[in-house]
Amino acid sequence: MAKRPHIILFNPDQMRADALAHLGENPAAQTPFLDALAAGQAASYRHAYCQNPVCVPSRCSFLTGQYPHVHGHRTMRYMLHGEESSLFSELKAAGYHVWMNARNDFLPGQDPDAFARHADEVFYGGDEPPAPGPERENPRGEPGGKDYFSHYKGRLKTDGRGRNYSEDDQIVDAALRRIRTPVPGDKPLCMFLGLIWPHPPYQAEEPYFSAIDRSALPPRCPAGPVEGEPRIETLIRQGQGMQAYTEADWDELRACYAAMCKKVDEQFRRLCDGLKEAGIYDDCAIFFFSDHGDYQGRAGLSEKCQNTFPEDLVRVPLLIKPPKGVSLVPGVRDGLAELVDVYATVMDLAGVAPDHTHFGRSLRASLADPAAPLRPYACCEGGRLAGEVHCDESHANGPEGVQPANEYYPRLKAQEDDVAHGKATMLRTERYKYVRRLYEEDQLFDLETDPHETVNRIADPALAEVLAQLRLAMLGWYQATCDAVPFAYDGRFTGEMLWARVKRFCPPEQKERVLAMARENIPMARVLAWAARLAQGGDPDSRP
Template sequence: MDRRPDIIIFNPDQMRADALGHLGNPAAITPNLDRFAQRDAVSFRNAFCQNPVCVPSRCSFATGLYPHVRGHRTMQYLLREGEPSLFSELKDAGYYVWMNARNDLVAGQIPGLLEQHASEIFYGGDAPAAPGPEQPDPRGKPGDKNYYSFYRGKLKKDRDGRNYSSDDEAVDGAAKRILSFHSDRPLCLFLGLMAPHPPYAVEDPYFSAVDRTKLPPRARVLPKAGKPPMEERLREYMALGRYTERDWTELRACYLGMCIKVDEQFQKICDALKAAGRYDNAAIFFFSDHGDYTGDFDLPEKAQNTFENCLTNVPLLIKPPKGVPVDPGVTESVAELVDFYATAMDFAQVSSSHDSFGKSLRTILADRSIQIKQYAFCEGGRMPYERQCDEYHAYGGDPSDRTREYWPRQQAQLDSDAHEKGTMICDGHYKYVLRTGGRDEFYNLKEDTKEERNQIDRLEYRPIAEKMRSAMLLWYQSTCDLVPRNYDKRFSDEMIWHRVKNICPPQHEQAVKEKIKEGAAFMEVIAFCRSLGGR
């Protein structure tokens, strides 16, 4: 039998779909990914994450479950004991699972838990610290325009002409493992990067490579546009009103420069697979956990309960292993990151230990015109009574400490009205967002590509919005929970014995107790007693 395929997962953090050249951004420079999509892989234009921040998204795509199923919808509730992931399941099925220590998935306070999900963990931290920004003190003082912008700009280089980051170290560690892996076991390699997550900072040649004149227009802040109040709170606390269009241009170009470096790092992994003779039989996945505002709506970074495409539409490129038909290029088919789990398990020929909600994308890879689902869903925010954002939370530190760069986001999330729970449904053409506070949203993505104005009150869209609202209800009903496969006994051994002892022949008492101890059900024990001559 042919060796099971290697499963290679390259996972940048906070990368928008439109950071890729082949998806239409004239300023993007991603030649390796563009060539990968043209020759070997299928790129999904309409791929969506299931939560617009890191931890909930990762807990979702690694399990095939939506964030609401087990409550994994905050930055501080990760997978715990008894919750398998793709990685633990592949490991149990005989895969050698390598991952770097970019966690955001498994609860760190439980000793040994991360090791249940991996055969080898690359911690790194052995390289000297990379040089910082060329501009001294790029944040400035409180009140300066860059204080909360996350912008650092061009990075310095070391004496070797590099800015060797923790991502570079992890990429080199992954490439080394690929080249030195000579086991008969199939390899699962999960490489999670920090880039292009802010702060926005990158060295040359990447910083200067982006043609600023080619950047497409940003999404504008329009008066009375019906946008979510979270964005208004973020703008209020970040106080970026002094940011000029030139400032936003530099921030956006820097972000795309970071994506150029990610593109080169991805190619380094592909080159290692080819040198090791493992490329053809590898299933290769490239996708991000969520996107980034990058200046849209006058905002940097992200928010946990807003759902514009800049945050929810992510790159998803898949190359199947040899023997699996592929129709390379861009597909318009709707996909979700929960589908990654189903697809990887399909290629690995491993049955899941739990029910999940994604669909294998294998048929779309063979024919890009196929549609296997109508809608994608994303969810975020919280209920007013939840305290996940009070006091200390994932961004760390004292909420009253205004020197922290995440202070504005933390303050905005303390506002339960702004941080209200919301759920998005999107078919690639229309998008509807249901909110607990009643401030729903609706967008026609073909007419309003940047989602600048909420159209929920337009009468002509009301039937479509109602149809999507009904579809969301059916989705919630079908995904609201799952029944564990390890069923429980209703009676303890002692309970069963006391229920059957009156019908058990005295001379067979020990045999009946052994039967109970072996795990026989109550009715099985009764039948056994009667087969021994009991009443």
């Protein structure tokens, strides 16, 4: 078998697609290394979509190739359980040495064996002193102030070495140490770097903080509330209380986010340089992608939401650099892709057969041919049923009114509202986006004429036929993906049930053998045939 490539997954948290400068949508964006990679060594997918707009459900999805609804992974508190495999456990079983950092948001903390099932090595960190905090004293201000729930912290201090050595820096350095160290048994390496940035709080040190040209930022679109918006957006806006934010305030927040993305670009460059220094860069399949996006001031909102689907939240960066020998035409792809396709592409390039049903599509063909067809539509989903208390994710720090309140309190409080946090599903084609809402009015946007999704056309008779087609497509998608039968067969009969069927043919001393057959899940027909041969003088030690 040909030597398997090393698999490198670099996963910043909450990075929007338009944070990539080479996509040409944000003149203030600065991602020089990623831009050069896309120009010469990788495919960059302009329209790649996550399958849930918050961390845990998205990661459970792209690491299994399954949609959140398949196994109920649609809350921040339901991760992969013991019976569920992932890209990592499957590569580990196939002979890969899997390294990851502990902050991965897909393994359950209460399961002491979870990490060992999915990884050979886990970097936990915690050995370095905390990085210096913001320059501003009390950056949140007082309760009721415009910054209290904004997540904006601003410029960070630096230490005596002129650095702000963050947890992400520790993760990258730990990965570099692993790269420089021989892997036991000369196994191929699989690495997952789950970074924190550019997840809020919005904060960055120099030289990143001042590198972003505030005047180059595109206008916020839409700047204010949209008529007929989902109830949860209204509630979050009311709770965040950022109505006093001026455009200059929003520009500072957005510039700080862009600065965080610039640092992520630099950290990714350091990792790739380390792979080159170790002499394995050409042998690596490298994936750079985020789990979801960020509102960044859209409609006066900060951070994210679990059941809304504007492009700001659901369209994410996705770049793939294949290993040497895999055909590639570098550059941007404009078709639709989903993050479940990361799972399928990794398994394809690694030459490992999946051990479960998945819904990803390998992007190998599109690496070689920018015109290769991708998906006819992309889907995303979130929310909960009314009364699903275990899915409301309301984890505020203490009762209402206790200060300082959890910075996520406005969103978590809004999610207690059954209507606001109701189930919703997005289906996006090249031109249209349809959102089915369980407890509120559906949404339909013409992205060609309304790219910022400001006019809901759900009741427009001119789009009635389009709406009917999108609803049928969503129904078809659900029907094609609504269940996943395990690859392993279950026995229909216990050992005692099998023994009851064959004991008239078998001497009593064969009972333990029959019970063992049940534990081995040998079908009854084969056990009966073995017992029949035994009754005719056959060898009791023969294979059933």
